[in-house]
Amino acid sequence: MITPSIWFTRHMQALLSALGRVLRRPMASLLTTVVIGIALSFPATLWLLVKNAEQVTGGIAEAVDITVYLKTEVPLEEAEKLAASLKLRNSIDEVTLIPAEQGLLEFRDRSGFGAALDALPENPLPHVLVLRPSTAHSSADEVEALKTDLAGFPEVEAAQVDTQWVRRLAAILQMLEDLFKAIALMLGVGVLAVIGNVTRLEIGARRAEIEVTKLVGGSNAFVRRPFLYEGLLFGAIGGLIALAITQAVMFALDIPVARLATLYGSEFRLAGLGAADAATLLLLGAGLGLAGAWLGAARHLSRIEARG
Amino acid sequence: MIRFERVSKRYPNGREALRDVTLQIGAGEFVFLTGRSGAGKSSILKLVALLERATRGSVTVNGQDTGSLPARAIPAFRRRLGVVFQDHQLLMDRPVYDNVALPLIVSDTPFRDIDKRVRAALDQVGLLQYERALPLELSIGEQQRVGIARAVVARPTILIADEPTGNLDHALARDVMQLFKRFQEVGVTVLIATHDLTLVHEFGQREIHIADGQVIA
Ligand SMILES: Nc1ncnc2c1ncn2[C@@H]1O[C@H](COP(=O)(O)OP(=O)(O)O)[C@@H](O)[C@H]1O
Numbered sequence: 274m275i276t277p278s279i280w281f282t283r284h285m286q287a288l289l290s291a292l293g294r295v296l297r298r299p300m301a302s303l304l305t306t307v308v309i310g311i312a313l314s315f316p317a318t319l320w321l322l323v324k325n326a327e328q329v330t331g332g333i334a335e336a337v338d339i340t341v342y343l344k345t346e347v348p349l350e351e352a353e354k355l356a357a358s359l360k361l362r363n364s365i366d367e368v369t370l371i372p373a374e375q376g377l378l379e380f381r382d383r384s385g386f387g388a389a390l391d392a393l394p395e396n397p398l399p400h401v402l403v404l405r406p407s408t409a410h411s412s413a414d415e416v417e418a419l420k421t422d423l424a425g426f427p428e429v430e431a432a433q434v435d436t437q438w439v440r441r442l443a444a445i446l447q448m449l450e451d452l453f454k455a456i457a458l459m460l461g462v463g464v465l466a467v468i469g470n471v472t473r474l475e476i477g478a479r480r481a482e483i484e485v486t487k488l489v490g491g492s493n494a495f496v497r498r499p500f501l502y503e504g505l506l507f508g509a510i511g512g513l514i515a516l517a518i519t520q521a522v523m524f525a526l527d528i529p530v531a532r533l534a535t536l537y538g539s540e541f542r543l544a545g546l547g548a549a550d551a552a553t554l555l556l557l558g559a560g561l562g563l564a565g566a567w568l569g570a571a572r573h574l575s576r577i578e579a580r581g
Numbered sequence: 582m583i584r585f586e587r588v589s590k591r592y593p594n595g596r597e598a599l600r601d602v603t604l605q606i607g608a609g610e611f612v613f614l615t616g617r618s619g620a621g622k623s624s625i626l627k628l629v630a631l632l633e634r635a636t637r638g639s640v641t642v643n644g645q646d647t648g649s650l651p652a653r654a655i656p657a658f659r660r661r662l663g664v665v666f667q668d669h670q671l672l673m674d675r676p677v678y679d680n681v682a683l684p685l686i687v688s689d690t691p692f693r694d695i696d697k698r699v700r701a702a703l704d705q706v707g708l709l710q711y712e713r714a715l716p717l718e719l720s721i722g723e724q725q726r727v728g729i730a731r732a733v734v735a736r737p738t739i740l741i742a743d744e745p746t747g748n749l750d751h752a753l754a755r756d757v758m759q760l761f762k763r764f765q766e767v768g769v770t771v772l773i774a775t776h777d778l779t780l781v782h783e784f785g786q787r788e789i790h791i792a793d794g795q796v797i798a
């Protein structure tokens with residue numbers, strides 16, 4: 274009969290004996306956990322950078338405006354009506370009408386062609402509408418579609434938007450995200466291999482004990498259990514180290530990034546790992562540790578049998 | 582109770598260690614397994630403890646046909662058996678107490694019972710004062726008795742021993758045999774492989790003689 278208290282006791286026993294063995298060889302254990310920590314900190318840091326980059330560029334992509342040049346013969350009232358009707362669309366947040374006169378004034382101020390412009394018999398500039406797509410419709414494809422639509426209006430001479438660089442940015446982000454996935458996969462397999470190997474060595478070192486335990490009736494589960502806990506511990510401690518490394522990297526990057534953001538007139542600050550991210554990292558470490566130990570134990574424990 | 586019926590054992594290297602062995606040992610019996618080195622004594626004990634399986638024939642232990650026992654049932658099967666070997670297989674980095682407690686720990690015995698039983702077993706082999714010692718701090722004879730305490734601590738119904746006195750001088754060997762005899766007297770079936778014929782004759786118990794993989798008498 275296995276009562277819950279015996280079940281608990283034997284798991285505590287396995288955990289404590291695993292902890293004891295981890296602590297008995299502090300240097301070797303430290304090396305193992307640091308290797309795992311560094312391996313896990315790479316994808317964690319990259320993931321954070323991607324997430325932060327998405328944050329920044331999300332803000333920029335929202336700021337992509339469509340400039341609509343009306344035909345010169347379109348009168349101001351019609352331009353105003355058009356502006357009002359466009360504003361009703363879901364896909365458009367804001368419409369700013371820049372009347373030809375205002376455009377000319379601004380152009381005169383900025384260009385320094387004042388005298389030359391004064392010489393013109395009439396204002397050569399058309400009325401211009403500046404549209405800001407709404408956040409929900411600010412993907413490069415949608416903005417591009419909106420632009421094409423607008424260009425087809427009879428009052429419109431031309432519509433312009435520079436989605437090229439938004440597309441490039443999105444492509445770069447996508448690539449970083451793919452890179453993150455590839456690195457996470459590779460290093461995850463690496464962590465499995467490291468822990469599987471630690472388990473192999475540990476099983477080899479404790480061969481006599483395993484043989485005797487099986488001789489007196491220890492089940493495979495009983496023999497395997499301390500190794501699984503050891504892998505779990507290594508993985509969890511490795512996850513903790515990865516957490517520390519990642520936060521340290523983010524902390525180190527925070528000040529230069531903030532300075533850079535200020536130069537660009539932005540309030541942007543780097544976001545570190547949140548509580549949920551941290552918990553995920555720890556669980557991931559522990560899970561990889563457990564899985565690695567399981568693989569190592571499955572491979573190497575079955576070869577050891579009690580002998581007479 | 583142990584029964585072999587027309588049992589043969591061929592090792593993977595082709596060596597036929599047992600040929601057509603039939604024998605029966607009743608519950609509570611004390612039996613010596615004798616024969617020269619290489620006769621097949623250890624092979625018989627390994628078949629009883631399911632460290633090996635018969636190539637042909639059937640081995641029945643405690644009414645259980647071992648041939649039909651799946652691998653996952655072997656640990657539970659071994660827990661009902663006490664096993665002692667010449668190479669006593671103690672854990673050298675663990676104190677005597679831990680070595681003796683191992684069979685109880687693997688069988689999920691509650692803690693309070695473990696302590697009681699380990700002390701009782703150590704008391705029976707006269708080593709109670711050494712529970713905190715490491716095996717290497719003990720003499721060979723004492724180490725062998727630690728092995729016996731470990732074999733009996735879970736109160737098995739069958740006790741098997743392979744050359745348990747192999748490394749001991751005659752006086753110590755007699756002490757160890759007497760210890761086994763005492764367990765038989767409280768109802769345990771005891772099967773001991775030995776080539777020490779002097780000792781066997783001294784004890785005058787039932788003897789199964791093996792030669793060249795076959796039962797002679
Ligand atoms: N694992 C094994 N593999 C191959 N041959 C073995 C193995 N174990 C024992 N033998 C052989 O089987 C025969 C019987 O051995 P064993 O049962 O150990 O005899 P005993 O214990 O009487 O000395 C011997 O010839 C031995 O070499």
Ligand SMILES: [Mg+2]
Pocket residue numbers: 619622623624743
């Ligand atoms: Mg032998």
